Amino acid sequence: MSDSTYLLEVKNLCRHFTSGRGKNKLVVKAVDNVSFGVKPAETFGLVGESGCGKTTLGRTIIRLYDPTSGQVFFNGREISGKMTGELRRYLTENIAMIFQDPIESLNPRMTVEEIIGEGLKVRGVKDKAEIRRRVVEMLKKVGLNEEHATRYPHEFSGGQRQRIGIARALIVQPKMIIADEPVSALDVSIQAQVINLLNDLKEEFGLTILFIAHNLSVVKYFSDRIGVMYYGRLVEVARGEDLYAKPLHPYTRALLSAIPEPNPLTARNKKRLDYDPERDHDYSREKPEMVEIEPEHFVYCSPSEAARYREICRSAVKAGD
Amino acid sequence: MIVDRNNLPEDIRDLPESCFEIVGSEDISDEPFKTEAIGFFKDAIYRLRKNKLSVIAFWLITAVIISAIIVPHLTGYSPTAQNLAYRNLPPKIPGLEKLGIADGTRILTNRPKASLSEFPEGSIIQIVREYKASNVDMVDVKVDYYKFVGVPEGEYHWMGTDYLGRDLCTRLFLGARISLLIAFFAVVANIIIGVVYGACAGYYGGRVDMILTHFAEILDGLPYLVVTILFMLLFGSGMFSIVLALTVTGWIGTARLVRAQFYRFKGREYVLAARTLGVRDRALIFRHILPNAIGPVITRAMISIPGAIFSESFLAYIGLGIKPPNPSIGVLLSDGQRVLLQYPYQTVFPAVLISVLMVSFNLFANGLRDALDPTQRGEI
Ligand SMILES: Nc1ncnc2c1ncn2[C@@H]1O[C@H](COP(=O)(O)OP(=O)(O)O)[C@@H](O)[C@H]1O
Ligand SMILES: [Mg+2]
Numbered sequence: 009m010s011d012s013t014y015l016l017e018v019k020n021l022c023r024h025f026t027s028g029r030g031k032n033k034l035v036v037k038a039v040d041n042v043s044f045g046v047k048p049a050e051t052f053g054l055v056g057e058s059g060c061g062k063t064t065l066g067r068t069i070i071r072l073y074d075p076t077s078g079q080v081f082f083n084g085r086e087i088s089g090k091m092t093g094e095l096r097r098y099l100t101e102n103i104a105m106i107f108q109d110p111i112e113s114l115n116p117r118m119t120v121e122e123i124i125g126e127g128l129k130v131r132g133v134k135d136k137a138e139i140r141r142r143v144v145e146m147l148k149k150v151g152l153n154e155e156h157a158t159r160y161p162h163e164f165s166g167g168q169r170q171r172i173g174i175a176r177a178l179i180v181q182p183k184m185i186i187a188d189e190p191v192s193a194l195d196v197s198i199q200a201q202v203i204n205l206l207n208d209l210k211e212e213f214g215l216t217i218l219f220i221a222h223n224l225s226v227v228k229y230f231s232d233r234i235g236v237m238y239y240g241r242l243v244e245v246a247r248g249e250d251l252y253a254k255p256l257h258p259y260t261r262a263l264l265s266a267i268p269e270p271n272p273l274t275a276r277n278k279k280r281l282d283y284d285p286e287r288d289h290d291y292s293r294e295k296p297e298m299v300e301i302e303p304e305h306f307v308y309c310s311p312s313e314a315a316r317y318r319e320i321c322r323s324a325v326k327a328g329d
Numbered sequence: 330m331i332v333d334r335n336n337l338p339e340d341i342r343d344l345p346e347s348c349f350e351i352v353g354s355e356d357i358s359d360e361p362f363k364t365e366a367i368g369f370f371k372d373a374i375y376r377l378r379k380n381k382l383s384v385i386a387f388w389l390i391t392a393v394i395i396s397a398i399i400v401p402h403l404t405g406y407s408p409t410a411q412n413l414a415y416r417n418l419p420p421k422i423p424g425l426e427k428l429g430i431a432d433g434t435r436i437l438t439n440r441p442k443a444s445l446s447e448f449p450e451g452s453i454i455q456i457v458r459e460y461k462a463s464n465v466d467m468v469d470v471k472v473d474y475y476k477f478v479g480v481p482e483g484e485y486h487w488m489g490t491d492y493l494g495r496d497l498c499t500r501l502f503l504g505a506r507i508s509l510l511i512a513f514f515a516v517v518a519n520i521i522i523g524v525v526y527g528a529c530a531g532y533y534g535g536r537v538d539m540i541l542t543h544f545a546e547i548l549d550g551l552p553y554l555v556v557t558i559l560f561m562l563l564f565g566s567g568m569f570s571i572v573l574a575l576t577v578t579g580w581i582g583t584a585r586l587v588r589a590q591f592y593r594f595k596g597r598e599y600v601l602a603a604r605t606l607g608v609r610d611r612a613l614i615f616r617h618i619l620p621n622a623i624g625p626v627i628t629r630a631m632i633s634i635p636g637a638i639f640s641e642s643f644l645a646y647i648g649l650g651i652k653p654p655n656p657s658i659g660v661l662l663s664d665g666q667r668v669l670l671q672y673p674y675q676t677v678f679p680a681v682l683i684s685v686l687m688v689s690f691n692l693f694a695n696g697l698r699d700a701l702d703p704t705q706r707g708e709i
Contacts, residue, residue, distance in 0.1 A: 072604060096607060115621070117620040131607075159362060168359060180606065
């Protein structure tokens, strides 16, 4: 069963890639036993270094990949089961995706109007004028204009293309957006622009967003809750401010220490932490699992680590008083 | 929004949260473009036109095609009507005849000198050599061959006639027409079959791909000539059999290429994006993947046209050509080579035409490949 506080709930999701047969068989556990939930109208930030399985997780949720095991629920309905035409329709109506690469994610042989309007066509909107009207409306929302509709993607800059990608995802009015590193490939100056646009549209459409990023600096300012991923596993989930104020898992601390400081005075005496699972954990006797240390603050740890983390939280509260 | 106060200078550190705003949150609205919108194929044609050799090749091909359509009607001769009296006439072209080339003359060797008086009046131009053989006076004599066999004044065969007295020019361009048609049908059939087959194998992958690929491999192993002869027996020797023979295994290369292209393109993010929007397999294949993957396929089709012409000629050459009396370039070459030493022009003209076609199609295909290469997009 699923928890009704969540719009999207992921339970023990695994996605393994296998290659080769027999002796050469190789299994990559890209997503391994991941559980979390996204509440309605919140932004959930998913962070982890490149190759830790964020993209795979996003694509498995939206069923570009089939899950190896585990379950995904959307609005109480299981969406990880056998693929049927009906389920596909349910998925496309409710979840849309924004992709990472602004060059790769738009078909170079289609005009912007064809690209953005395709979702409408699939939903059976036949009237050309109607499609045109809604495409132009959407273009204006993302800061482009009517004249851009007849253009081909190669004429646009990276930021503009990414906004076209956003328009394509939003025109079908989904309840939820999975944004897979939508700004990683952009200049820093453009990143804020695109993120703010996404934020504004989120308010306007009442969207729920699963925002994937490879470092905390991008998500920390506007994610309600953040999940940290390490090698296919979720290691810590917490509200944004909690994660930022009292990171518990050593990997989260390492990630936080990696955010560059804009202030040279404080940057000088900042310490970079590194994370080495062999050194930082001793799981030879106790098995680690997801533990709720504080309300809404989950950490992947062994019982003894959990006790230590609780102690840290208690002392942080005292220090706050 | 969380304000990271630790990083702020002291004087503003204690301001309330409401004083902070994310930079870049002002409304964005972009200028319209000033230039004209250019689609991919428009762009490709623009770049193709920059390539001089391709342009020349294109016009050569066009010229041959137009000639193949109209020349057989202009010569005024039937391509199949035989006239044994006028056989093996040398080329004679109005205008050029005064310059001494293509003037319809020939050197007749080993004629008894006495027989010269029986030659039609005015046909002897020059005695090239006189000698004695077994006490008989012999001559080699250059004659106006048209007068010699009694062709009426004003009748010209630009490329001469063949061993049955048929006008070679008419036959050559009619042959070009038939060869081009055979090549065209064979290539179109190959492309259609190859694209559909390769698209299925590449798009669905896995077991479907395995079965399709193995089937193609088995077919590829069939002895090509045996199959061709079988078709000739079944359907008679005609255009249909030849097109069929060129198609049986011809599509396999295209299918392999298309399959590889599909493997390359099906994982692109724009294809995935279309999938998340619920676009169906058919539209994904034909609207999203194929237009992006088709460049090398078009180039391949262009290159395989001369290949098909050449294969047809080869079949004709070994006697598996189209049904006589219809000509094709291969049939003409095959006929010509039998009299290559006596009447070389009967081989030279078809050989030149087939060479022009092969070179032109290859040059044009090269230009096309560069023009359709997406990495060269926007370059001049
Ligand atoms: N289609 C695939 N086949 C095999 N392995 C894959 C595939 N996609 C991803 N992987 C592997 O799964 C792991 C996670 O990849 P990915 O989800 O792309 O990470 P991220 O998005 O966090 O950078 C990587 O080790 C990658 O090599
Ligand atoms: Mg990724």
